[in-house]
Amino acid sequence: MIETPPRPARSLGEAVGETIGFTQEGARYLKYEAGSLNPEGSRRYYFYLMLPAIFVLACITIYPFFWLIYMSLHSVDIGGAGDMWNDFRNWTRLTRDRKFQDGWLRLAHYSVLCILFEVGIGVLLAVILNNSRFEKVLVTIFLMPMMVAPIVAGLVWYYLYNSTFGWYHWLLQSAGILGETSILGDRGTAMWGIVIVDIWQWTPLIALITLAGLKRVPRDQLEANMVDGAGAFKNFFQVTLPNLYPFLLIAILLRFMDNFRFIDAILVLTGGGPANSTKILPLYLFDISFQFFKLGRGAAIALTLLIMTIVLGLILVRVFESPAGKVNQNEEGR
Amino acid sequence: MASVTIANVWKYYGKTSAVRDLNLNCNDGEFLCVLGPSGCGKSSTLRMLAGLEHISAGDILFGERRINDIPPKDRDIAMVFENYALYPHKTVYGNIANSLRLRGMSKADIQQRVQKAARMLEIDHLLDRRPGELSGGQKQRTAIGRAIVREPRLFLFDEPIAHLDAKLRAHMRVELKLMQRDLRTTMIYVTHDQLEALSMADRVAVMHEGVLQQFGPPQEVYHRPANRWVAGFVGEPPMNFLDCDLAEEGGDLCVRHPNFTTPLLPEQAQIMQAKGGGRGVTLGIRPDEIALAAEPGLHAFSGQVMITEPLGGDLLVDVILEGSKVLVKAKPNYRGGRGEVCHLTFDRERWHLFDREDGQAYF
Numbered sequence: 001m002i003e004t005p006p007r008p009a010r011s012l013g014e015a016v017g018e019t020i021g022f023t024q025e026g027a028r029y030l031k032y033e034a035g036s037l038n039p040e041g042s043r044r045y046y047f048y049l050m051l052p053a054i055f056v057l058a059c060i061t062i063y064p065f066f067w068l069i070y071m072s073l074h075s076v077d078i079g080g081a082g083d084m085w086n087d088f089r090n091w092t093r094l095t096r097d098r099k100f101q102d103g104w105l106r107l108a109h110y111s112v113l114c115i116l117f118e119v120g121i122g123v124l125l126a127v128i129l130n131n132s133r134f135e136k137v138l139v140t141i142f143l144m145p146m147m148v149a150p151i152v153a154g155l156v157w158y159y160l161y162n163s164t165f166g167w168y169h170w171l172l173q174s175a176g177i178l179g180e181t182s183i184l185g186d187r188g189t190a191m192w193g194i195v196i197v198d199i200w201q202w203t204p205l206i207a208l209i210t211l212a213g214l215k216r217v218p219r220d221q222l223e224a225n226m227v228d229g230a231g232a233f234k235n236f237f238q239v240t241l242p243n244l245y246p247f248l249l250i251a252i253l254l255r256f257m258d259n260f261r262f263i264d265a266i267l268v269l270t271g272g273g274p275a276n277s278t279k280i281l282p283l284y285l286f287d288i289s290f291q292f293f294k295l296g297r298g299a300a301i302a303l304t305l306l307i308m309t310i311v312l313g314l315i316l317v318r319v320f321e322s323p324a325g326k327v328n329q330n331e332e333g334r
Numbered sequence: 335m336a337s338v339t340i341a342n343v344w345k346y347y348g349k350t351s352a353v354r355d356l357n358l359n360c361n362d363g364e365f366l367c368v369l370g371p372s373g374c375g376k377s378s379t380l381r382m383l384a385g386l387e388h389i390s391a392g393d394i395l396f397g398e399r400r401i402n403d404i405p406p407k408d409r410d411i412a413m414v415f416e417n418y419a420l421y422p423h424k425t426v427y428g429n430i431a432n433s434l435r436l437r438g439m440s441k442a443d444i445q446q447r448v449q450k451a452a453r454m455l456e457i458d459h460l461l462d463r464r465p466g467e468l469s470g471g472q473k474q475r476t477a478i479g480r481a482i483v484r485e486p487r488l489f490l491f492d493e494p495i496a497h498l499d500a501k502l503r504a505h506m507r508v509e510l511k512l513m514q515r516d517l518r519t520t521m522i523y524v525t526h527d528q529l530e531a532l533s534m535a536d537r538v539a540v541m542h543e544g545v546l547q548q549f550g551p552p553q554e555v556y557h558r559p560a561n562r563w564v565a566g567f568v569g570e571p572p573m574n575f576l577d578c579d580l581a582e583e584g585g586d587l588c589v590r591h592p593n594f595t596t597p598l599l600p601e602q603a604q605i606m607q608a609k610g611g612g613r614g615v616t617l618g619i620r621p622d623e624i625a626l627a628a629e630p631g632l633h634a635f636s637g638q639v640m641i642t643e644p645l646g647g648d649l650l651v652d653v654i655l656e657g658s659k660v661l662v663k664a665k666p667n668y669r670g671g672r673g674e675v676c677h678l679t680f681d682r683e684r685w686h687l688f689d690r691e692d693g694q695a696y697f
Contacts, residue, residue, distance in 0.1 A: 218419065220415045220417055221419050221420075221421055223384075223415070224415055224419035224421075225432070227386075227411060227412065227413045228433035228436055228480070228484075229433050229436035229437055231407060234436065238421070242421070242422075242423040243422075
């Protein structure tokens with residue numbers, strides 16, 4: 001529970017009472033309940049306040065989470081007989097499941113490509129945008145792809161890639177880059193096809209977060225480095241970039257978790273094909289659970305995804321938790 | 335090592351001018367303080383010297399070389415910033431070594447020079463820490479270490495000790511002065527604290543609203559202020575100013591105030607006669623140049639004690655005169671209380687007269 005000692009000057013009860021316009025008596029009652037002189041009582045009071053939120057949270061995440069674990073250990077049959085314990089067969093099958101393992105590899109491939117390009121282009125865009133004369137207008141324009149629903153983005157790009165009337169397809173073919181094949185129909189290019197859509201849609205988010213970070217790079221550090229003998233290029237890598245780490249961490253964390261979840265665009269673009277070359281793990285999970293209705297196996301796959309997300313998230317935080325981030329926060333209070 | 339010449343330099347931010355027609359020269363190995371309140375253009379001047387601000391007009395020379403268009407990295411200067419500007423992601427060692435690494439010095443040389451600088455500043459036990467783990471004084475030493483390790487030809491200090499507590503500040507004043515005397519590197523030091531300027535500098539440049547008010551040794555700035563503004567800014571507690579007239583009395587030229595009429599010293603009278611006396615003047619006198627006594631004496635006049643402020647070694651007494659008030663630094667054994675009549679005598683050797691219109695000092 002929260003360890004905040006009650007403030008003697010104005011208790012929480014009074015504050016709440018004033019805010020929501022309780023009568024004097026009501027406020028006094030709340031103050032009594034909050035037990036402004038009694039830490040035990042006030043802690044209980046906070047707990048009561050949090051109860052509704054805890055209840056809602058329990059219903060929508062905690063209960064399903066345990067249900068997921070339960071399902072992963074049973075054969076789950078929709079509408080039929082009850083769930084049957086199956087001696088970890090959902091799990092043991094995964095070790096022999098080629099599509100499951102390929103799904104992981106493809107997911108890794110897809111995520112790494114997306115994040116590398118998004119961060120690279122996003123940071124570059126942010127640096128160009130920062131302090132440019134048209135910053136505000138350009139930011140607004142760049143943000144537009146983000147406003148499009150992923151499924152719509154998928155459809156738009158589907159038509160742009162189309163081998164009969166797709167504009168990009170025509171362009172690439174005219175330039176001699178693409179042979180007779182279509183972009184999404186070839187095993188070699190389909191992955192790039194879906195990666196480019198993700199880059200198009202989500203680079204602006206990275207640029208936006210980085211731009212916010214750039215505004216907070218301490219100017220005196222940049223100047224000190226210039227006096228120390230650094231040119232603009234070295235200054236960027238030695239001072240600007242380390243100061244951006246906390247912001248890049250947020251951006252990368254958001255993107256990689258989204259890559260593990262969002263399959264709308266891919267579903268529309270390739271549906272996992274051709275020959276499963278874009279069947280990343282979440283897509284395979286979708287197939288197992290909602291095409292073949294093997295909910296038990298699906299639950300097991302979902303749990304591996306969840307565990308991996310948490311582990312990768314923790315690693316990322318550890319990697320990017322630079323002293324720079326910590327120190328700048330410490331110095332805020334100065 | 336280099337001398338620095340600032341010739342007719344102007345700095346504009348948009349249409350407002352921050353520095354107006356500044357002329358300064360700093361000799362090789364000199365410790366120069368630029369003193370002024372915030373917004374007087376002293377930091378802009380320093381940043382132009384560092385190459386961090388464009389010079390709107392005029393020239394800055396290091397030695398014989400015009401450096402207006404040379405980027406900061408090629409000016410061979412080192413600067414200590416007000417907020418230290420340490421790189422938080424680097425250790426103390428990394429911070430100090432940064433400029434040497436950027437110049438491609440060998441690892442062994444870097445190691446040796448960083449160690450030497452760190453020993454000198456007594457931070458050699460902190461080299462592995464990061465700035466976040468240092469106290470204010472240690473950060474400040476690191477920032478200085480970063481500057482001295484380069485052995486540049488010019489040091490620029492931008493209020494480096496303004497954020498330290500009073501005791502540490504006094505300590506660092508002495509250390510910085512010692513350091514500069516040892517290294518004999520030209521140093522330009524910007525501050526708003528007149529105590530720092532007076533105690534450390536070889537020469538002080540006092541600036542106000544972008545204009546250089548006075549440029550000279552600390553003693554001269556303190557004892558012979560060029561105008562009323564400098565007189566009021568330099569010195570703590572501040573100088574007293576009294577609006578007076580000049581009048582002939584008994585053959586002597588006298589300063590006349592409702593409370594007193596005191597003759598000028600002969601050489602002062604000569605100056606006033608030569609420079610067109612008779613105009614309104616402002617008398618300026620420092621609190622410690624007024625003698626306070628319970629009994630009347632020669633050239634003494636009376637006032638009424640408003641309040642006394644004991645400061646331990648000294649006693650500040652606010653004395654009410656006709657329509658004005660003076661602050662007097664008295665001996666701590668003075669026993670006058672509120673409302674009592676006291677007798678004041680000015681040290682006429684030390685008083686100053688300023689033109690009441692333009693504030694320029696006559697003497």
